[in-house]
Amino acid sequence: MNKITNHLPTAELQALDAAHHMHPFTSDGQLAKRGVRVITGANGVYLKDSEGNKILDGMAGLWCVNVGYGRDELAEAAARQMRELSYYNTFFMTTHVPAIALAAKLAELAPGDLNHVFFASSGSEANDTNIRLVRRYWDIKGQPERRVIIARRNGYHGSTMGGGSLGGMAYIHAAGGKIDGIEHIGQPHWWAEGEDMTPEAFGLMRAQELEAKILELGADKVAAFIGEPVQGAGGVIVPPATYWPEIQRICEKYGVLLIVDEVITGFGRTGNMFGCQTFNIKPHIMTVAKGLSSGYQPIGASIVCDEIAHVIGNDEDDFNHGYTYSGHPVAAAVALENLRIIEDDGIVDHVRNVAHPYLAEKWHALADHPMVGQTTLVGLMGSLQLTPNKEKRAKFAAKPGRIGYMVRERCFANNLIMRHVYERMIISPPLVITPEEIDILVARARLSLDEAYKQIRDEGLWQEA
Ligand SMILES: *Cc1c(COP(=O)(O)O)cnc(C)c1O
Numbered sequence: 055m056n057k058i059t060n061h062l063p064t065a066e067l068q069a070l071d072a073a074h075h076m077h078p079f080t081s082d083g084q085l086a087k088r089g090v091r092v093i094t095g096a097n098g099v100y101l102k103d104s105e106g107n108k109i110l111d112g113m114a115g116l117w118c119v120n121v122g123y124g125r126d127e128l129a130e131a132a133a134r135q136m137r138e139l140s141y142y143n144t145f146f147m148t149t150h151v152p153a154i155a156l157a158a159k160l161a162e163l164a165p166g167d168l169n170h171v172f173f174a175s176s177g178s179e180a181n182d183t184n185i186r187l188v189r190r191y192w193d194i195k196g197q198p199e200r201r202v203i204i205a206r207r208n209g210y211h212g213s214t215m216g217g218g219s220l221g222g223m224a225y226i227h228a229a230g231g232k233i234d235g236i237e238h239i240g241q242p243h244w245w246a247e248g249e250d251m252t253p254e255a256f257g258l259m260r261a262q263e264l265e266a267k268i269l270e271l272g273a274d275k276v277a278a279f280i281g282e283p284v285q286g287a288g289g290v291i292v293p294p295a296t297y298w299p300e301i302q303r304i305c306e307k308y309g310v311l312l313i314v315d316e317v318i319t320g321f322g323r324t325g326n327m328f329g330c331q332t333f334n335i336k337p338h339i340m341t342v343a344k345g346l347s348s349g350y351q352p353i354g355a356s357i358v359c360d361e362i363a364h365v366i367g368n369d370e371d372d373f374n375h376g377y378t379y380s381g382h383p384v385a386a387a388v389a390l391e392n393l394r395i396i397e398d399d400g401i402v403d404h405v406r407n408v409a410h411p412y413l414a415e416k417w418h419a420l421a422d423h424p425m426v427g428q429t430t431l432v433g434l435m436g437s438l439q440l441t442p443n444k445e446k447r448a449k450f451a452a453k454p455g456r457i458g459y460m461v462r463e464r465c466f467a468n469n470l471i472m473r474h475v476y477e478r479m480i481i482s483p484p485l486v487i488t489p490e491e492i493d494i495l496v497a498r499a500r501l502s503l504d505e506a507y508k509q510i511r512d513e514g515l516w517q518e519a
Pocket of ligand 1: 175176177178179181210211212213217282286287315316317318343344354
């Protein structure tokens with residue numbers, strides 16, 4: 055076969071992709087009919103495709119490119135590390151400098167006594183590690199019956215069998231099942247499920263479902279609770295202020311370990327280094343990935359508190375778990391350099407003091423659009439809830455996702471990447487986005503909403519369920 059390069063015609067690349075490449079979360083047959091989009095380069099907040107379009111990436115890839123695309127320092131860090139030590143494992147009584155340095159750096163950055171790091175290559179893998187960590191912990195503590203992990207419906211924790219089972223997405227469970235010992239409670243999604251309660255009362259009620267579930271199962275059966283500070287893939291669902299304090303109280307009352315999945319919210323996304331700081335949560339384990347390397351290398355980690363690490367570490371038996379690439383030196387070196395950039399460039403301050411306030415004003419102003427029923431923005435993760443009736447917080451009569459998809463298609467046509475989760479439009483741009491780029495993002499979002507609105511009206515889809 056000839057060498058495949060960026061310079062092949064788009065149609066040829068699309069045909070090869072359709073013939074051989076199976077895509078995640080995709081119907082490959084449907085995609086082949088439409089023709090896949092080929093991304094050929096990126097810089098800053100912009101992607102370039104094979105047709106020469108310059109697209110503003112409102113999603114930072116998959117919520118991960120925190121420092122923006124095309125940073126030479128990260129390419130240099132990878133090249134340097136590959137030349138020095140391209141790979142070695144951290145099993146069998148060995149280590150290497152990048153893994154040591156990154157673990158120490160994460161312990162320094164993470165709040166409280168989260169001082170111990172178990173490396174993985176993704177968020178899903180790190181959450182699989184967490185399942186073993188908490189169950190192993192209770193085993194050693196002489197409470198092997200504490201095995202159940204409680205999570206939330208419409209939470210997202212990855213798509214390995216473990217991660218996908220922790221997640222509360224029925225369509226993922228439907229793809230091959232879910233592992234046992236995981237229970238789900240309701241999500242703190244006031245707009246969709248709060249009915250006529252106040253957000254505060256609803257947040258409290260949803261948190262108290264944790265207590266009810268613990269009592270139903272028996273506290274002596276529950277190992278841990280896991281949640282995202284702000285649900286990302288579920289649609290940027292920001293919990294009411296009453297929610298996390300109540301979850302924390304319940305976990306403490308029953309001695310249930312608290313795992314906070316910071317795969318999206320870590321490394322500046324919410325305007326603090328971690329979402330735990332924004333929502334004042336004190337976890338026993340934190341999951342990180344995505345922004346840890348700004349997506350330049352696949353890497354994730356579980357950051358573990360002293361108590362759990364000491365109990366597992368002081369047992370004379372091994373903790374029988376690990377990945378060939380746990381603490382991969384190139385990934386670790388790139389992550390370390392990425393963290394240096396985040397700190398030296400003041401990126402968290404930029405989010406908090408510049409980008410968030412600037413975007414907030416314009417983002418919330420989109421609430422005046424006839425289709426937008428709610429706007430949310432925490433740091434630089436935001437959503438627009440589409441509705442045909444704001445007053446009643448109504449759903450569209452059309453098949454769930456159809457309206458959101460139409461808006462997303464207009465966004466693509468207008469060179470903006472904005473995702474949709476059913477009828478929620480979501481953004482999570484690179485954290486380095488400037489006010490000028492925010493103006494472009496919001497202008498394109500509004501134009502896309504306007505165009506989709508007209509199309510929805512024209513096609514007779516402006517109907518309440
Ligand atoms: C993306 C994500 C994961 C999974 O990470 P992968 O690197 O895709 O395995 C886990 N948790 C949350 C909150 C995520 O957003």
